[in-house]
Amino acid sequence: MSNVPADLKYAESHEWIKDNGDGTATVGITDHAQEALGDLVFVELPEVGKQLAAKDACAVVESVKAASDIYTPVGGEVVAVNDTLEGAPETINDDAYGEGWIFRIKLDDAAQMGALLDAPGYEKALEEEG
């Protein structure tokens, strides 16, 4: 069973998002997503400064198997990206919720976080996906 930390929010497209409490949030992919993708070999990061709308495809992760789009769960401006993933994409496999974070976004509207899934909601979505 995959790990779903209780203190994070989730999107049905298998991203996690963490409210940093300073108007920014950090985004990555869930443990379930990294496990389903298999060994990651390439990450294409968004550009810092780019303005995104919620659900925009903004990054790509590629595993040994296939390429997969990453969607931002919330709208805002990209303020930081995890450059270490360019040389070490497997960091996402090793630590999806920590060192494997993908980008940080300055929220257009902090209320957006309320619309996302909480941990039990995401676990339920995973069960329904089978």
Next chain:
Amino acid sequence: MGSRTPLYTEHERLGARIVPFGGWDMPLHYGSQIEEHHAVRRAAGMFDVSHMQPVDIAGDGAKAFLQHLLANDVDKLKQPGKALYSCMLNERGGVIDDLICYWRGGEHYRPVVNAATADKDLAWMKSQAARFDVTVARRDDLAMVAIQGPRAREKTVPLLPPELREPSSALKPFFAAEHGDWLVGRTGYTGEDGFEVMLPADRAADFWRALYDAGVTPCGLGARDTLRLEAGMNLYGQDMDEQTGPLESGLGWTVALEPADRFFVGRHALEQRCASPDLPRFVGLLLTGRGVLRSHQPVLIDGRRAGEITSGGFSPTLQRSIALARVDAGIGDTCDVEIRGKPVPARVVRPPFVRNGEARIAL
């Protein structure tokens, strides 16, 4: 649910991720595909290939039948036990399947065909066999395990039936030894030394467990694909199929046009295609820009579409992305590949990319 090999419960026990493949439920990996890949390049890995189909061809007309059926010539087999790689073509020169054919001495041969194409292949073989004095029998009673890597043979030999240990140790590449229903071939699909072992299905689990206890790493279809791609070996259905022939798939070396008086199915079509000035080339690509090459990505020369990737992926040994591609004959030393709408530069290279653990191309 797909068919299950005699080793299915072993895969489950080892925590494999099971995926459908050619009508079978097969292990994709047992945790990390990349670690499995490295195990084969550096030590020894094992693959359940029981989904592949051995077919016994026997009878007074067996050799003549195979000389008619296959684009390569079984007359090249001069010593019993020797194996031959060949395409089986249709009348238009398209590839029905690729196979390895073992000569078992006399008028006894054993081609091994792909899982997804086995039913089609058997039907074709039987239809072609009508004019020959042969029997075509599928061997559903056999399992098959490939043990590959620099340490594969030393780890396997002590676990074989006693009668096979010495003959198997003495095998030269592309030869096989038999005892009872066991056949040990020094063949494979990884670019490493090793064996492919056919054995009675009810012995497969014990053999697999003994190999595991000897430290051989279980490997899934994922690693099998990256290993064969690094080795520059074609995958049927991806690099060639019924619409594309051997000449435009890098398999011209497997077509025996000599002797000129040997008729084989597809020969006429291939002779015509040989003469065509716009016959595409089949090349290797090494991505020099960032990204991962994947099948069906367009290959561009000066911004113009000039072919397509047939197999692509990430090479764990080279830590770069590599591909096989069918491209216009005029391609030079470099090209671009369109990845998600953007051209990314690549170098045109000659496969294999990796053999026996070593890079065979300059990076």
